[in-house]
Amino acid sequence: MKAVIQRVTKASVTTGRVKVASINDGLLILLGIINEDTQEDITWLSNKIANLRVFGDDQGVMNKSILDINGDAIVVSQFTLHANTKKGNRPSYIKAAKPDVAIPLYEQFVSQLESDLGKRVQTGEFGADMKVELINDGPVTIIIDTKQKG
Template sequence: MKIVIQRVTKASVTIEGEKVANIANGLLVLLGIVNDDTTDDIKWLTNKIVNLRIFGDENDVMNKSIKDINGDAIVVSQFTLHASTKKGNRPSYIKAAKPDVAIPLYETFIQQLSTDLGKAIQTGQFGADMKVDILNDGPVTIIIDSKNRE
């Protein structure tokens, strides 16, 4: 499981002209799932997300987590995070999990993140053509792969 976390001052997701998610201060999380991902990957990643100290304290030093600032989060499914570009110029997405595997893990990820953060998580829609609008704060963008824990 791979995620891209972006610290934002605002973010939204629009599908077919309708805004389906909208937050102010918090995190936009892009989530890519592969076939061998498990609930263990989910628990490790959601714990990492809620405790990652990437928000400024009173001295503007990155010492606070999303929990500390009571921030919000949007999770967007993003199969292209597992693109392979080794051959040619057209990316291959063969590593990305198919919907029958990915959707239950995506839903479990959202539920676990909500539990860990102690609030509802906004989302895009799995498999939809989404327009994601963000104002990246910093910019702070972090990539985490649950298979690279050590």
């Protein structure tokens, strides 16, 4: 699994003309899934995100996690995170898991993150054409790949 995590003061996801998710202070998480991803990846990544210290303390030092600030989260599936641009100018998405594999893993990740955060996690709409709006706070953007955790 690959995640792009952005610290936000505001974020929302719209499909068509319907706003399907909206948060204030928290994290916007773009999630890419491949066929080799497992429950171990889900558990590790969810725990890492829940405890990632990217929010400022009283001295402005990034010492607090989303748990510490009681922040909110939106998870958006994004197969393009696994784009291969090695050959040519048209990215290949062959590594990205197909919906029959990706959807259950995506749903399991959201459920695990809800458990780790102790609150509801908002989501985009899997496979939909979404418009994601955000105000990146900092800016703070972290990329985590569970296949490179060693």
